[in-house]
Amino acid sequence: MKHYTRRNFGKLATTGFFGAAVFGSVPLAMGLNKGNETKKLGVALVGLGSYSTYQLAPALVQTEHCYLAGIVTGTKEKEAAWANKYNIPKKNIYNYENFDAIANNDDIDIVYVVLPNSMHADFSIRAAKAGKHVICEKPMAVSVEECDAIMAACKKADVKLSVGYRMQSDPYTQEVKKYVREKTFGDVHFVSSDAAYISRGNPDQWRLNKKLSGGGALLNMGVYAIQTSIYGVGENPTSVSAQEFSTRPEYFKDTDETITAQFTFNNGAVAHMMTSHNANGNRLKVHCSNGWFELDPAHNYGPINGRTSKGNTISFPHQSQQALQMDDFARHILLGAKNVAPGEMGKRDMIIAEAIYASITNGGKTQPLNLGTMGIVG
Numbered sequence: 164m165k166h167y168t169r170r171n172f173g174k175l176a177t178t179g180f181f182g183a184a185v186f187g188s189v190p191l192a193m194g195l196n197k198g199n200e201t202k203k204l205g206v207a208l209v210g211l212g213s214y215s216t217y218q219l220a221p222a223l224v225q226t227e228h229c230y231l232a233g234i235v236t237g238t239k240e241k242e243a244a245w246a247n248k249y250n251i252p253k254k255n256i257y258n259y260e261n262f263d264a265i266a267n268n269d270d271i272d273i274v275y276v277v278l279p280n281s282m283h284a285d286f287s288i289r290a291a292k293a294g295k296h297v298i299c300e301k302p303m304a305v306s307v308e309e310c311d312a313i314m315a316a317c318k319k320a321d322v323k324l325s326v327g328y329r330m331q332s333d334p335y336t337q338e339v340k341k342y343v344r345e346k347t348f349g350d351v352h353f354v355s356s357d358a359a360y361i362s363r364g365n366p367d368q369w370r371l372n373k374k375l376s377g378g379g380a381l382l383n384m385g386v387y388a389i390q391t392s393i394y395g396v397g398e399n400p401t402s403v404s405a406q407e408f409s410t411r412p413e414y415f416k417d418t419d420e421t422i423t424a425q426f427t428f429n430n431g432a433v434a435h436m437m438t439s440h441n442a443n444g445n446r447l448k449v450h451c452s453n454g455w456f457e458l459d460p461a462h463n464y465g466p467i468n469g470r471t472s473k474g475n476t477i478s479f480p481h482q483s484q485q486a487l488q489m490d491d492f493a494r495h496i497l498l499g500a501k502n503v504a505p506g507e508m509g510k511r512d513m514i515i516a517e518a519i520y521a522s523i524t525n526g527g528k529t530q531p532l533n534l535g536t537m538g539i540v541g
């Protein structure tokens with residue numbers, strides 16, 4: 164298979180390789196396939212932990228427009244196993260120290276940062292400086308300041324940036340957005356969303372270490388509940404108040420365990436979210452003036468399930484969300500299609516997360532949010 168790199172993509176584009184393709188509205192195959200040549204973007208995964216191993220690498224095999232071209236790992240023993248399994252040449256294998264040399268590797272178009280949260284900003288910025296497009300896992304970073312730094316680095320290097328919000332590429336999410344936009348069940352009055360699981364693992368894991376995670380349940384599963392609260396209503400919230408509950412302080416020594424938060428919106432709707440590392444929850448329910456709809460489960464890798472007050476189910480064939488997500492980003496890079504999870508969305512969610520923590524610190528005091536339409540896409 165012949166692969167085109169981002170660098171010679173520019174050349175192909177300017178020489179008319181893409182013919183009359185209309186950006187974002189023509190099937191990609193028309194623009195990217197000619198004869199036997201197939202355009203695929205090379206992705207390098209940074210951090211080969213469980214998400215890279217069990218979700219992203221298998222998903223890359225299913226993508227139409229990407230392939231696993233390289234790896235960046237701090238664990239020497241993983242190199243040979245990954246190289247053999249995914250046919251990765253030695254020259255495309257990096258560690259955290261020599262990572263910056265990726266700038267000279269034309270096989271790599273996209274660097275996908277899949278490290279503990281506090282390492283996202285450093286590696287995303289280094290990837291941008293190396294001239295690579297960036298996918299940064301969620302949460303985008305551990306502070307709004309870091310989100311700004313990532314966005315500025317990508318802008319300066321003129322590379323594209325996306326956050327690993329797989330749900331934004333999922334057909335169920337599109338259906339929810341459509342119901343809200345078209346008022347299929349009337350005006351949205353109340354949204355209830357939860358994204359949570361019980362953590363029983365090693366108490367020393369990075370997710371329970373604030374220095375590495377930046378926060379507990381809220382920055383892990385909580386970002387999904389923030390997102391569904393927003394697209395369940397169709398606009399950004401104008402204020403938030405929040406509460407934290409701690410029932411296993413001996414285990415959750417450093418990070419938040421269970422958080423509930425209430426949002427208000429300009430259109431009069433109210434949303435309630437729950438996230439936890441000590442309770443299970445995985446649901447979105449949207450109550451409207453003429454009925455309701457829900458996803459249950461709502462935030463997992465799928466299959467997702469939904470039903471409505473009209474008595475019908477919401478059902479789509481199961482596809483890898485991660486494959487859909489990476490293909491969406493490839494279309495954004497190659498065809499100028501919409502970026503479904505831009506940095507601005509990750510930053511917005513971090514502004515909200517910081518406001519939630521501020522509310523908790525201030526005994527549940529309501530925090531105003533001045534977000535406008537920031538981060539709203541689709």
Ligand code: NAD
Nearest residue numbers: 210211212213214215277278279280300301302327329369
């Ligand atoms: P993990 O613990 O399984 O893997 C973390 C990787 O980082 C490992 O390869 C580890 O060796 C490496 N690492 C480098 N420095 C480290 C350090 N100082 N401490 C600990 N590990 C270090 O974690 P994961 O589940 O793969 O999560 C990685 C990122 O992906 C996180 O940001 C997480 O939020 C995100 N994630 C997203 C989704 C999603 O649905 N979008 C799902 C899971 C994880």
